[in-house]
Amino acid sequence: MKHGILLLGLGLMTSVSLATEIPKSVQVHGFAALNPLVTTGNNLFGQSKDELSLDFWELGVNGSWRPQQDFLISAQLTSRKAGENDDGKVRLDYGLIDYSPISTPTLKVGVRGGRVLNPLGFFNETRDVAFTRSSILLPQSIYFDRTRDFSLASDAIQFYSDIRSDIGDFYFQANIGYPRTGAVGVEQALLGRDFPGRLDSNLSFLGRLLYERDGGRWRLGMSGGHVGVSYDPDGLSDPLPSGEILFKPLIFSIQYNAEHFSLTSEFGPRAFNTKGFGRARSQTVGESMYVEGLYRFTPRWEGFLRYDVLFSDRDDRDGKQYQATTGLPSYFRYAKDLTAGVTWRFKQWGLARLEYHYVNGIAWLPLEDNPNPSDISRYWSIFGLQFAVRF
Amino acid sequence: MADTFFRHRYRRQRRLECMRIERGHFPFLRLALGARRIGQVVLFLTSVVTHAAALEITANQDVGVRELDLTTARLIFGMRLLKWPDGTPVRVFVLEGDSDIHQRFAKEKLQVFAYQLQQAWDRLVFSGTGQAPNQVATVEEMRKRVTMTPGAIGYLPDDYLRDDVSIIEIKAQ
Structure with a gap:
């Protein structure tokens, strides 16, 4: 079913584009970013501890075609290398057909199908594009890269509607479909390590309601989902019996945009239920929150300061219970990240960034690059540089 | 005329x-x-x-519209409203994001900041849900393209206005 939607989309796209010469309504865009990192305490996206790592980069190219004003066909290929967390293979980030039968100044209604990005928070859909972020790393409590593939896109149908009124504009999106799984990091993050069986997503729902006032001076959002995955063991020899995981994230987003500064905050609970796996049912509710202030010194120079907190279990914020039951350190269950950075948007097509993180706890640290738990440090820091271009 | x-x-x-x-x-x-x-x-x-001449929103002469309310103007330049009332496609032309004229246009005409427009376009372009406006390098190119492209809308400093483009006023709300 899920591959069906995708193949249908891709099939239509190729058959249509082969049949005609390139029309004016075709656009091609792309981006590339190299993010050299040096960290202390733990590795991040490569062997970065006390040495320079060039193992973290992002690439993408997309095309879109509007054969008629009501239709849009678009696709993006991306490649991301992030140490052992991501392998740099080219992937279809999105590939969709969009049809909006109603489009007036006050109301727009439409539907998209294919591989569609998940509408979560302010930044999920464009998380790989340096130019759409204020920092090298997005606030990891909300946009953690441990399970990024899984949270990024779905093979789905998306219904959307824009309603504009005197009190502001409302944007609504709802996805019904199958979130993308498959990358190594997802199994590692959800199950603890890469098991021989298969992890597949179940039919899931994701949605977002955004409210913008005064041309986007105020932006408020609420997004949530009901997202499931099932583990199917590889025969009897598989050490892990079958099981299901259900996520119910909820994100509240708020942003104020002035000429020289922007204030952004997102927060919310994320419920994590497991069933099966030869264990008792469990429900854990994590908590994420960040507050960011960004100042534009000139249209080209900006700086920001951010505080970002993740608790893996809101009933055990300091991780003491976790430590008592598992014997693993309590700081595996939280991460408090203080970040400061500057961006120089030297041209519309290029930017350079410098960023520093001081982190207490490792709740969102990808473990693939830190395979030995005894080598993991509670206090660690990240120095990052970024060089990004786009067209 | x-x-x-x-x-x-x-x-x-x-x-x-x-x-x-x-x-x-x-x-x-x-x-x-x-x-x-x-x-x-x-x-x-x-x-x-x-060189801060007054700016006007300009359109191709075949565009029947002479007045837009602020919300609709923002939608058009935000690449979210793609058709004129008669159904012809809207073609949006803008100067580079860091040009003074573009910055002033965003602020004075749309009452938003240029970075907000850029962010809105980037969200559309990199999520596959929309397209970017046509970018031109100079004011002279803007004038030519708007004059020559059916359904075109852009903006020009006062001293570049000729009889071959229409002016679109923002309606007081």
Whole structure:
């Protein structure tokens, strides 16, 4: 079913584009970013501890075609290398057909199908594009890269509607479909390590309601989902019996945009239920929150300061219970990240960034690059540089 | 043609009004006018320094619209409203994001900041849900493209306006 939607989309796209010469309504865009990192305490996206790592980069190219004003066909290929967390293979980030039968100044209604990005928070859909972020790393409590593939896109149908009124504009999106799984990091993050069986997503729902006032001076959002995955063991020899995981994230987003500064905050609970796996049912509710202030010194120079907190279990914020039951350190269950950075948007097509993180706890640290738990440090820091271009 | 005519007539009327007041015997007004004249001189000097001519939203002559409310203008330049009321495709032209004219256009005409427009376009372009506006390198290119492209909308400084483009006013709300 899920591959069906995708193949249908891709099939239509190729058959249509082969049949005609390139029309004016075709656009091609792309981006590339190299993010050299040096960290202390733990590795991040490569062997970065006390040495320079060039193992973290992002690439993408997309095309879109509007054969008629009501239709849009678009696709993006991306490649991301992030140490052992991501392998740099080219992937279809999105590939969709969009049809909006109603489009007036006050109301727009439409539907998209294919591989569609998940509408979560302010930044999920464009998380790989340096130019759409204020920092090298997005606030990891909300946009953690441990399970990024899984949270990024779905093979789905998306219904959307824009309603504009005197009190502001409302944007609504709802996805019904199958979130993308498959990358190594997802199994590692959800199950603890890469098991021989298969992890597949179940039919899931994701949605977002955004409210913008005064041309986007105020932006408020609420997004949530009901997202499931099932583990199917590889025969009897598989050490892990079958099981299901259900996520119910909820994100509240708020942003104020002035000429020289922007204030952004997102927060919310994320419920994590497991069933099966030869264990008792469990429900854990994590908590994420960040507050960011960004100042534009000139249209080209900006700086920001951010505080970002993740608790893996809101009933055990300091991780003491976790430590008592598992014997693993309590700081595996939280991460408090203080970040400061500057961006120089030297041209519309290029930017350079410098960023520093001081982190207490490792709740969102990808473990693939830190395979030995005894080598993991509670206090660690990240120095990052970024060089990004786009067209 | 008609637009240009009306503009000239409007300006002439304003001048006449000023003169009428000056001829009157209101010392306060005279003082105020004096201050205004100094203000005008200062404005003129700054405009010489920064080339800050007034901006107008301009459209191809076949576009039947002469007035837009602020919300609709934001939707059009935000690449979210893609058709004119008669169904013809809207073609949006903009200058580079860091050009002074573009920055002023965003602020003065749409009452948003240029970075917000850029963010809105980036969200559309990199999520596959929309397209970017056509970017032109110079004001002269903007004038030519808007003149020549059916359904085109853009913006121009006053001194680049000719009779071959229409002006679109933002309706007071």
